[in-house]
Amino acid sequence: GAVVSQHPSRVICKSGTSVKIECRSLDFQATTMFWYRQFPKKSLMLMATSNEGSKATYEQGVEKDKFLINHASLTLSTLTVTSAHPEDSSFYICSARWGNSYEQYFGPGTRLTVT
Amino acid sequence: AQSVTQLGSHVSVSEGALVLLRCNYSSSVPPYLFWYVQYPNQGLQLLLKYTTGATLVKGINGFEAEFKKSETSFHLTKPSAHMSDAAEYFCAVSSPSGGGADGLTFGKGTHLIIQP
Numbered sequence: 001g002a003v004v005s006q007h008p009s010r011v012i013c014k015s016g017t018s019v020k021i022e023c024r025s026l027d028f029q030a031t032t033m034f035w036y037r038q039f040p041k042k043s044l045m046l047m048a049t050s051n052e053g054s055k056a057t058y059e060q061g062v063e064k065d066k067f068l069i070n071h072a073s074l075t076l077s078t079l080t081v082t083s084a085h086p087e088d089s090s091f092y093i094c095s096a097r098w099g100n101s102y103e104q105y106f107g108p109g110t111r112l113t114v115t
Numbered sequence: 116a117q118s119v120t121q122l123g124s125h126v127s128v129s130e131g132a133l134v135l136l137r138c139n140y141s142s143s144v145p146p147y148l149f150w151y152v153q154y155p156n157q158g159l160q161l162l163l164k165y166t167t168g169a170t171l172v173k174g175i176n177g178f179e180a181e182f183k184k185s186e187t188s189f190h191l192t193k194p195s196a197h198m199s200d201a202a203e204y205f206c207a208v209s210s211p212s213g214g215g216a217d218g219l220t221f222g223k224g225t226h227l228i229i230q231p
Binding site for chain 1: 147151156157158159160161164166205209217218219220221222223224
């Protein structure tokens with residue numbers, strides 16, 4: 001089946017620094033990748049949609065200058081949290097789909113803790 | 116705009132009993148509907164999905180769900196609960212867009228507890 005990986009699985013960074021999270025589709029070409037954020041005991045919230053080779057589309061309320069998304073290839077998307085603050089601490093999950101498929105395949109998530 | 120409502124943030128059933136997790140949605144267009152399961156500190160695993168066709172869909176691990184348009188519901192059931200079913204369950208909706216589907220809108224999740 002389709003496999004999506006994320007790296008790192010956990011990261012701790014200091015306030016004011018930036019951290020990059022990678023999302024890779026291992027056995028298929030992901031024309032579209034999605035980034036979600038999950039707060040403790042809360043649902044997942046769609047942050048942005050990225051299509052390979054084009055700029056990401058951000059959901060309302062998500063700061064595009066703070067959460068930089070790059071989808072430079074059909075197998076890799078990155079989310080960079082810039083100038084991280086403790087309120088950015090969360091579980092970030094990516095998903096990927098190919099072509100016009102309705103199904104998304106989820107990565108295992110990245111736990112970000114900002115101290 | 117789409118939304119998903121999951122009734123009951125926690126559901127507790129005895130091992131061997133029926134599992135029923137409720138999901139209602141709102142969508143201005145025919146929806147695609149999904150149920151996902153999440154184990155602690157892990158990503159999401161797809162249980163089942165409805166896109167078109169048969170309204171009763173069967174998924175993995177003995178789960179099934181029925182799309183009822185008139186009730187805007189997509190409740191998840193399993194005849195006999197197993198201890199390994201204890202997890203967080205999310206109902207989600209998306210809409211067909213340009214031949215594919217948009218990002219998912221999730222419900223708040225239901226934590227399923229299995230009593231021995």
